Amino acid sequence: MSAAERVAGADGAPLLELDDVQAYYGLAHILQGITLTVRAGELVALLGRNGAGKTTTVKSIMGLVAVRGGRIRCAGRDVVGHATENIAQFGIGYVPEDRRMFPGLTVRENFRLAALGSRAPKGEQQAAQRRALEVFPLLEKHLDRDASRLSGGQQQMVAVGRALIGGTKLLLVDEVTQGLAPNIAHDMGRTLRRVADEGHGVLLVEQNAQMALEVADRVYVVDQGVIVHSGDAEQLRADPAWMAEHLQL
Ligand SMILES: Nc1ncnc2c1ncn2[C@@H]1O[C@H](COP(=O)(O)OP(=O)(O)OP(=O)(O)O)[C@@H](O)[C@H]1O
Numbered sequence: 001m002s003a004a005e006r007v008a009g010a011d012g013a014p015l016l017e018l019d020d021v022q023a024y025y026g027l028a029h030i031l032q033g034i035t036l037t038v039r040a041g042e043l044v045a046l047l048g049r050n051g052a053g054k055t056t057t058v059k060s061i062m063g064l065v066a067v068r069g070g071r072i073r074c075a076g077r078d079v080v081g082h083a084t085e086n087i088a089q090f091g092i093g094y095v096p097e098d099r100r101m102f103p104g105l106t107v108r109e110n111f112r113l114a115a116l117g118s119r120a121p122k123g124e125q126q127a128a129q130r131r132a133l134e135v136f137p138l139l140e141k142h143l144d145r146d147a148s149r150l151s152g153g154q155q156q157m158v159a160v161g162r163a164l165i166g167g168t169k170l171l172l173v174d175e176v177t178q179g180l181a182p183n184i185a186h187d188m189g190r191t192l193r194r195v196a197d198e199g200h201g202v203l204l205v206e207q208n209a210q211m212a213l214e215v216a217d218r219v220y221v222v223d224q225g226v227i228v229h230s231g232d233a234e235q236l237r238a239d240p241a242w243m244a245e246h247l248q249l
């Protein structure tokens with residue numbers, strides 16, 4: 001069995017399917033029909049300008065905004081209406097826009113909390129923590145440091161490492177490279193590519209379209225709460241006119 005098959009939905013369903021999702025903040029109709037898919041082994045980029053609806057899309061998957069139409073399925077299960085903590089238990093790891101380190105907790109404690117939250121048996125929790133260090137070996141030497149005092153790039157490693165702990169099949173990553181130096185941002189992109197190659201699905205929300213296009217398999221562009229374009233990243237990389245039109249490069 002390939003790594004991708006190991007983490008695919010039980011019936012081979014995509015890890016994530018959004019179909020015509022409509023979401024609101026109060027009376028404001030923000031998402032007006034988002035349709036997208038992420039399969040095991042795929043890194044899919046969600047791009048779009050400020051205020052386009054990227055974070056709202058990710059929050060709607062996590063049950064953090066009110067979805068009032070359409071369908072969201074994770075590994076074939078409907079998630080709309082479930083509480084956020086239950087949705088996380090469906091194998092979704094979420095790295096929110098503002099990487100929040102619990103102040104005063106070491107890197108090790110951050111990972112331990114994530115493992116505890118996953119409700120896995122103890123032996124598996126330790127394996128899960130080792131897994132985070134396999135993905136980010138640089139954190140090994142910082143395990144006993146206060147995570148909130150690490151560099152921005154290291155904090156993002158902790159945030160992504162934490163999200164990978166606990167049976168995560170699908171990783172939702174919101175603006176993980178914001179504020180990072182270009183080489184650190186590209187390193188993070190390549191690491192997420194490896195995570196996808198090992199069989200996870202990754203939905204990468206990015207302002208850094210160039211980095212996202214380099215590592216993504218497929219790309220969706222959202223504008224005013226609607227997917228206005230989708231395509232194969234390799235084809236789009238070779239199309240400067242498209243990039244200029246859609247990504248302001
Ligand atoms: N809590 C909120 N209450 C009301 N409106 C909101 C709220 N959060 C976001 N919005 C509005 O929803 C729209 C989409 O916002 P969203 O945060 O999804 O954009 P984004 O694509 O993630 O942008 P950015 O690149 O700036 O992170 C914007 O018009 C924004 O002003």
Ligand SMILES: [Mg+2]
Pocket residue numbers: 054055056097175
């Ligand atoms: Mg956002």
